[in-house]
Amino acid sequence: MTVALDIILSILLVVGGLFGLIGSYGLIRLKDRMQRLHAPTKASTVGLGTALLVSMFHGLMIGTGFSWQEVLVMIFIFVTAPITANYLAKVHLHSRHYDGQTPQTGVSTDWATFDQTPEDAEPQLPSRDS
Amino acid sequence: MFRRLYPHPYLSLFLVLTWFLLVNQWKLGSLVMAIFLATVIPLITAPYWPHRPKLNSMPALLSYVALVVWDVIVANVQVAKIVLFMPRDRIQSAWVRVPIELKSPEAIALLAGTITMTPGTVTADMSACGRVLLIHSLHAPDPDAIRDDIKSRYESRLKRIFE
Numbered sequence: 001m002t003v004a005l006d007i008i009l010s011i012l013l014v015v016g017g018l019f020g021l022i023g024s025y026g027l028i029r030l031k032d033r034m035q036r037l038h039a040p041t042k043a044s045t046v047g048l049g050t051a052l053l054v055s056m057f058h059g060l061m062i063g064t065g066f067s068w069q070e071v072l073v074m075i076f077i078f079v080t081a082p083i084t085a086n087y088l089a090k091v092h093l094h095s096r097h098y099d100g101q102t103p104q105t106g107v108s109t110d111w112a113t114f115d116q117t118p119e120d121a122e123p124q125l126p127s128r129d130s
Numbered sequence: 131m132f133r134r135l136y137p138h139p140y141l142s143l144f145l146v147l148t149w150f151l152l153v154n155q156w157k158l159g160s161l162v163m164a165i166f167l168a169t170v171i172p173l174i175t176a177p178y179w180p181h182r183p184k185l186n187s188m189p190a191l192l193s194y195v196a197l198v199v200w201d202v203i204v205a206n207v208q209v210a211k212i213v214l215f216m217p218r219d220r221i222q223s224a225w226v227r228v229p230i231e232l233k234s235p236e237a238i239a240l241l242a243g244t245i246t247m248t249p250g251t252v253t254a255d256m257s258a259c260g261r262v263l264l265i266h267s268l269h270a271p272d273p274d275a276i277r278d279d280i281k282s283r284y285e286s287r288l289k290r291i292f293e
Contacts, residue, residue, distance in 0.1 A: 019206060019210065022210045022213055022214060023213075025213060025214075026209070026213035029213060029218070030213065030218070030221070031218055032223060034223065034252070034254070034266045035221065035223055035268055037252055037266070038209055038250060038252060038268040039209060039213050041246065041247075041252065045202055045206065045247065046202070046203060046206040067154065068150075068151045068154050069151060069152060069154055071151055072148060072151045072152060078202075078247070079243070081246070081247065082242065082243035082244075082245075082246035082247055082253065083243075085246045085252050085253075086242065086246065086252075086253055086254070089252055089253070089254035089255065089266065090254070090255060092254075093254060093255055098225075101225060102225050102254075102264060103225055103226075103227045103264070104227075105227065105257040105262045105264075106227060106229065106262060107229075107257055107259055107261055107262055108259065109257050109258035109259045110257070110258060111255040111256070111257055111258070111264055112255055112256050112257065112258045113255050115258035117258065
């Protein structure tokens with residue numbers, strides 16, 4: 001049983017490491033700023049995910065029991081990774097590097113990064129009851 | 131009374147769960163601390179989060195999370211393939227605008243996060259009025275298909291969960 005688990009965990013670790021490597025390789029290989037954003041945001045998620053999964057089950061093998069803290073790490077990674085990516089994308093837009101390439105919004109206001117209208121003290125979010 | 135003490139019941143539940151995950155042990159003392167935190171933190175942060183999001187179905191939300199986790203794994207394999215094997219000049223990146231029907235800020239945030247985590251797309255921006263998302267796609271020979279896929283696969287589900 002432990003041998004089987006050992007083998008599965010080793011495979012997972014190698015797969016995770018490979019994904020991390022591919023994500024970093026994507027950083028050098030892709031040519032465009034926005035393209036380079038894709039490789040690390042995603043490849044690192046599975047790389048990190050498998051590493052945490054292995055860490056969780058490793059406790060079972062060495063007898064300290066199943067470790068739950070990694071679940072938290074995983075939740076926070078999944079929640080914060082898109083926000084990091086969004087901020088980086090906004091920086092790219094704000095640097096005016098993509099002017100003329102991005103489509104129009106199609107509505108009356110511009111994209112939030114370029115929006116010049118002064119904000120209300122209370123932001124007007126789309127109303128919940130409609 | 132309960133409503134005033136617990137402005138965000140799901141947040142409180144999540145905080146209890148988080149605390150137990152942190153201490154990694156099932157003890158009564160931890161439960162006391164967890165309940166204390168689950169009461170105090172939502173009360174302190176309530177002014178920053180005045181409305182209570184409507185949640186129609188918890189099982190539907192959990193199945194949505196499962197769907198997204200599966201899609202994340204698929205996305206990783208797809209992006210890895212593009213990074214490793216596709217010739218650099220054949221990668222057709224595109225900006226896609228996705229008009230959204232969702233109104234609830236929580237649902238829009240969840241949709242934007244989902245888009246970033248799944249196949250070859252990153253949410254780059256939102257229109258100032260909150261009705262259109264700007265998405266960058268790594269390899270999109272057909273940008274319209276990506277828009278339709280996002281709307282049918284994720285937005286319709288979120289609409290059912292939150293609205």
